[in-house]
Amino acid sequence: MTGKFAVRARKGDGYAVLETDLYLNQTAGEELSKRFNELLEEGYLNFIINMERTKVVNSVGISILIEMIEKLRERGGRLIFCNLSNVIDKTFRIMGLTQYAEVKGSEEEAVASLKEQA
Amino acid sequence: MTGKFAVRARKGDGYAVLETDLYLNQTAGEELSKRFNELLEEGYLNFIINMERTKVVNSVGISILIEMIEKLRERGGRLIFCNLSNVIDKTFRIMGLTQYAEVKGSEEEAVASLKEQA
Amino acid sequence: MIRLGGSALSAKIIQLVIPMEPNLELVAAETASTIAELMCFDEDGIDEIRMAIIEACLNAFEHSHSPERKVYITFHILPDRLILEVTDHGKGFNPSDVRPPSIDEAVRGGRKRGWGFKLMRSLMDEVMIETGSWGTTVRMTKMKRRGGGCYDR
Amino acid sequence: MIRLGGSALSAKIIQLVIPMEPNLELVAAETASTIAELMCFDEDGIDEIRMAIIEACLNAFEHSHSPERKVYITFHILPDRLILEVTDHGKGFNPSDVRPPSIDEAVRGGRKRGWGFKLMRSLMDEVMIETGSWGTTVRMTKMKRRGGGCYDR
Ligand SMILES: Nc1ncnc2c1ncn2[C@@H]1O[C@H](COP(=O)(O)OP(=O)(O)O)[C@@H](O)[C@H]1O
Numbered sequence: 298m299t300g301k302f303a304v305r306a307r308k309g310d311g312y313a314v315l316e317t318d319l320y321l322n323q324t325a326g327e328e329l330s331k332r333f334n335e336l337l338e339e340g341y342l343n344f345i346i347n348m349e350r351t352k353v354v355n356s357v358g359i360s361i362l363i364e365m366i367e368k369l370r371e372r373g374g375r376l377i378f379c380n381l382s383n384v385i386d387k388t389f390r391i392m393g394l395t396q397y398a399e400v401k402g403s404e405e406e407a408v409a410s411l412k413e414q415a
Numbered sequence: 416m417t418g419k420f421a422v423r424a425r426k427g428d429g430y431a432v433l434e435t436d437l438y439l440n441q442t443a444g445e446e447l448s449k450r451f452n453e454l455l456e457e458g459y460l461n462f463i464i465n466m467e468r469t470k471v472v473n474s475v476g477i478s479i480l481i482e483m484i485e486k487l488r489e490r491g492g493r494l495i496f497c498n499l500s501n502v503i504d505k506t507f508r509i510m511g512l513t514q515y516a517e518v519k520g521s522e523e524e525a526v527a528s529l530k531e532q533a
Numbered sequence: 534m535i536r537l538g539g540s541a542l543s544a545k546i547i548q549l550v551i552p553m554e555p556n557l558e559l560v561a562a563e564t565a566s567t568i569a570e571l572m573c574f575d576e577d578g579i580d581e582i583r584m585a586i587i588e589a590c591l592n593a594f595e596h597s598h599s600p601e602r603k604v605y606i607t608f609h610i611l612p613d614r615l616i617l618e619v620t621d622h623g624k625g626f627n628p629s630d631v632r633p634p635s636i637d638e639a640v641r642g643g644r645k646r647g648w649g650f651k652l653m654r655s656l657m658d659e660v661m662i663e664t665g666s667w668g669t670t671v672r673m674t675k676m677k678r679r680g681g682g683c684y685d686r
Numbered sequence: 687m688i689r690l691g692g693s694a695l696s697a698k699i700i701q702l703v704i705p706m707e708p709n710l711e712l713v714a715a716e717t718a719s720t721i722a723e724l725m726c727f728d729e730d731g732i733d734e735i736r737m738a739i740i741e742a743c744l745n746a747f748e749h750s751h752s753p754e755r756k757v758y759i760t761f762h763i764l765p766d767r768l769i770l771e772v773t774d775h776g777k778g779f780n781p782s783d784v785r786p787p788s789i790d791e792a793v794r795g796g797r798k799r800g801w802g803f804k805l806m807r808s809l810m811d812e813v814m815i816e817t818g819s820w821g822t823t824v825r826m827t828k829m830k831r832r833g834g835g836c837y838d839r
């Protein structure tokens with residue numbers, strides 16, 4: 298079985314949206330990172346990661362998110378997470394990810410925040 | 416924790432609808448049977464069992480359904496099942512329940528069938 | 534999609550031990566269904582496995598009279614099939630004494646129970662019973678439908 | 687509602703053995719979540735248990751170097767709490783060698799891993815580690831929130 302992506306990417310006006318799948322583990326994290334790097338090379342600096350479909354994450358998957366945050370920091374870009382489940386939101390707060398990336402309730406709110414501060 | 420019923424009963428015009436819960440096991444079957452017997456005493460003879468919420472059944476639970484079919488046979492009543500999952504539909508066919516009780520896709524179809532042949 | 538990798542030759546084995554307590558058959562069922570999902574069984578296949586394992590566990594709970602009151606479940610994950618073994622250390626039984634159930638009899642005031650093995654046999658591809666004074670093992674196999682799987686991607 | 691009965695004094699024990707294979711931590715997670723559901727933990731509690739057990743399993747998969755490549759999980763069901771033990775027969779480690787993670791360091795080019803125990807400790811009520819040359823056991827306790835439970839009905 299091929300042709301299925303654990304990550305979906307969409308391009309907006311000056312930003313890109315990445316959608317994660319059911320389980321954000323190392324494999325899914327690496328796939329996410331690959332799409333992210335491609336978009337970075339295309340010149341995108343503002344990212345939304347929509348985790349609506351994600352029920353489970355593990356710390357290896359999250360460490361890849363931290364890599365992405367690092368790259369955006371170096372380049373002066375922004376990363377906003379949206380549609381986090383309670384436990385994922387809690388996890389990001391425990392780890393302190395929320396000090397370096399924003400969290401919004403919905404993709405619309407994330408987009409609005411990007412437009413505002415653009 | 417009390418006050419929660421595994422079975423919900425609704426009364427229609429000349430028929431009663433019983434709704435089963437997530438798991439139709441012995442306990443849930445006995446509760447179903449209790450409500451059914453009460454309705455039978457009230458004079459109801461046409462029953463619809465809506466299994467929309469039921470994901471799992473076991474053979475002990477089903478044996479209680481057979482008891483209900485038996486009682487209705489004795490009294491000339493009718494029992495229609497609706498909203499069965501594929502595996503529950505298959506199970507009822509394997510056991511031959513479908514020779515003695517009808518199966519309809521939806522509650523509307525079950526009601527229509529009762530009105531038609533009333 | 535979350536999948537298991539495919540080392541085709543050796544079975545991956547998962548073991549589960551549950552006490553004979555009401556509703557704990559659901560733990561066996563959900564463990565089985567997660568395994569079946571990772572093996573990319575389709576939804577109907579997963580539901581059939583869930584139902585079969587519930588019947589096997591309930592038989593052990595109800596009929597084995599196991600003094601230790603435990604059920605041992607082994608899952609063998611193979612590329613083309615899932616094999617489930619449900620074992621109790623109860624009194625065993627004589628399969629040839631088991632009277633097949635009849636719906637005609639059941640709705641006419643006769644015996645309403647006795648459907649467990651019939652259901653297991655119909656829902657699974659193979660069911661084998663080993664039983665003796667040491668207890669009982671029910672070994673069930675469910676084949677993956679061709680094309681439905683993602684194990685060997 | 688499906689619930690477990692409540693014999694308050696003795697713990698019900700469920701055991702699960704999984705091989706160290708990618709994604710099989712999800713079997714542990716779903717088994718745990720079914721048990722927690724039957725114990726009437728609320729949804730957030732169930733998700734927290736799921737995440738904690740995944741971290742414990744991944745540590746065993748990744749760090750234990752267990753030659754037999756198996757993880758042994760024991761669930762102790764008590765009226766007011768669920769205790770999970772995750773054991774491997776690997777090489778063990780020295781907990782005092784474990785350097786705590788830092789997000790500030792991580793986003794500035796430093797180490798990005800090392801969050802497992804921190805997460806387990808934050809998501810569960812108690813985490814204890816026993817480790818030696820025989821392997822490692824991580825013992826985690828999750829208390830039920832008052833009023834949320836249906837165990838003792
Ligand atoms: N694990 C077991 N230990 C002892 N006897 C069993 C076991 N499983 C099944 N049996 C015997 O086989 C019979 C048929 O089982 P089954 O087809 O599942 O129907 P039911 O459980 O409704 O009787 C049981 O009534 C019991 O006598």
Ligand SMILES: Nc1ncnc2c1ncn2[C@@H]1O[C@H](COP(=O)(O)OP(=O)(O)O)[C@@H](O)[C@H]1O
Nearest residue numbers: 745746749750778779784799800801802803822
């Ligand atoms: N089961 C285990 N066996 C051996 N070493 C372990 C085990 N669990 C954890 N460790 C050690 O503890 C360290 C910290 O683990 P953890 O906090 O989960 O973070 P990470 O797994 O990301 O390194 C690991 O890097 C490893 O050295």
